Amino acid sequence: MAQQLPLDELSTVIARIQGLLLTEEKVTTAVRLLAQAAKESVPGTIGAGVSLLDARGRRTSSGYTDSIVRQADSTQYECGEGPCLAAWAAEEPVLVKDLANESRWPEWRKAVAGLPITSVVSAPLMAGRETLGALKLYAATPGVYDETSVRLLQLFAAPAATLLAHIQASEAPQRMTEGLQASLYSRDVVNRACGALMERFGIPHEAALQRLIKLARDENAALQHVSERVLAGTLPAGS
Template identity: 85%
Template sequence: MAQRLPLDELSTVVARIQGLLLTEEKATTAVRLLAQAAKESVAGTIGAGVSLMDARGRRTSSGYTDGIVSQADAIQYECGEGPCLTAWAAEEPVLVRDLEGESRWPEWRKAVRGLPIASVVSAPLIAGRESLGALKLYAAAPGVYDASSAALLQLFAAPAATLLAHIQASEAPHRMTEGLQASLYTRDLVNRACGVLMERSGLTHEAALQQLMKFARSENTALQHVSERVLAGTLPPGA
């Protein structure tokens, strides 16, 4: 039987999720924190998980509380079907009261037959007009989840989706900045290596750069690594 949380307790749980997620920059950490909070919300739940997916339904990030969730989810992605993928694609909650009597997802049901999963509830993570993924709970006994469980999970999913979307968006500038910093570092490294070759062999900057590129191709390595060897004095003479 699903646990019906009073409104004030539910608000406390959601506030806790918000507080946790807003202090994190990584979506992978955020989904793990959300999964743990969701698991604690319904008695009888043996595992909870959050999966973020791209437009083609491919998992981009995931967090789960127990190994059973990871196994059941992995089988969904392998089979291309399952309650969580349906919740994500249909953008509506999916409730499985008793997996034994379920007729949907025949391949997935057959594949998870050996796992201790008897009931499932999953809700989509929708931010604006975009479905980001799904939040799901697994139970070992049938009848653990009902309509109130699905409603509760939706209450979790709504603010969580908004927060996860915010985290993903805020990470983009960080990724761009990190990429720019790496690019600038590599450019500086190559220029310094060219300067060493110019002084050592009397080459022009362009000729020194060509020499670095030629050696990188012959060694099947990155230009950055060749430059590091030049600066360290470990590049063979005449290379």
């Protein structure tokens, strides 16, 4: 069972990404710092990496926290397969709970058999309709990551992708675009609303998030709007 990222840590990560855009000028520096932030934010992770890819799936820039990530990623590029490339190509997250029970990417699995990698989760970095690359986490023991880890990585990847797209467009950004501000704000609101529901009902983060999603579906409203109502205390008492 994967551990869950504390809500205050997720808020810190979002704030850190926001600060990066205001202080960092180079894509290479940004991807390295994003990788480090991801590693520190998801419990059980032994290494994290950010890969930016071109339209043919070729690496254009990368940042990693540990040599094991560099080895695992380089092998993916050499083999032309692996969870990072799969997340990029399919534009959806890839979860590997136990590499020993995995049947996908036979060449890559054979190549990394000597590395202490057992669990993997990777999410595409999507800015609008463009997929810039992928963010990935590696763990040494099975079962470190689950569906909750996927959702947490997606919360991290979305503003990170917007940041990277912004930096790529301008090597010396001076201010955040309105789109990035909205992206950061929306995820922070959802995060804080989950915390409010956890405290109100004594439920774990996963249950709180599912409750928010159900409320949004029932009301045919955006998740951000429902989260704002939770924080404002304007939802029915049983919600």
